[in-house]
Amino acid sequence: MFLKMGGEDLLPRLFYRKDTKLVAKKILGNILFHQTNNEITAGKIVETEAYYGPEDPASRAANGKTKISKPMWGTPGTTLVYMVHSYWLFNIVTEKEGTPGAVLIRALEPLKGITMMKNRRRKEKIHELCSGPGKLTEALGITQQIAGEAVTDPDSPIIVSQSSNDSFEIGSTHRIGVSQDVAEKRRFYIKGNPHLSR
């Protein structure tokens, strides 16, 4: 059983059971919590990317179900974690079951457990803690160990808590680091936030 992580106002499964691009935008400003043993770290989601199925050439699902992509067809609101270039990348599955989709979390604004994040990252500057998809998993201690967990379950070690949102503008660009992107812009971020990826 895990400690209460605060907030406890989780986004419901239905929130994720929608068009991936919509989820990628609407999840901005909400809070990702991760707990390991008794350490809790958390940050506000400030940057995301939307990935679809075989029709999306940049998606891990572009070539159908593989070891990495198969969970994209699974239950919305569950986690998808895999390694690229020796860093873990953290995604949340979207769309109804049987339809592939996932949102990649690309950057967080550090909120809780900042000392722990500094230790894990071996960096002192706040803006170097969670300003990239591989950095934030290192800062929060996210590994494949939590793959498949539901961020909608209060007993899960990884949850997304609804924020009492201040208003902000959403920017969009092409996705970062992909070789074959589509015309549509599928990266979304909170305009002006100082913790975006670089």
Place this chain on the structure above:
DNA sequence: CATATGATGGACT
């Protein structure tokens, strides 16, 4: 501030 380059581990052909 910007751009360039090498290291990195695993999945896949």
Place this chain on the structure above:
DNA sequence: GTCCATCATATGG
């Protein structure tokens, strides 16, 4: 052997 949904460091302005 090739290809990454990346990052840290180095160099130049």
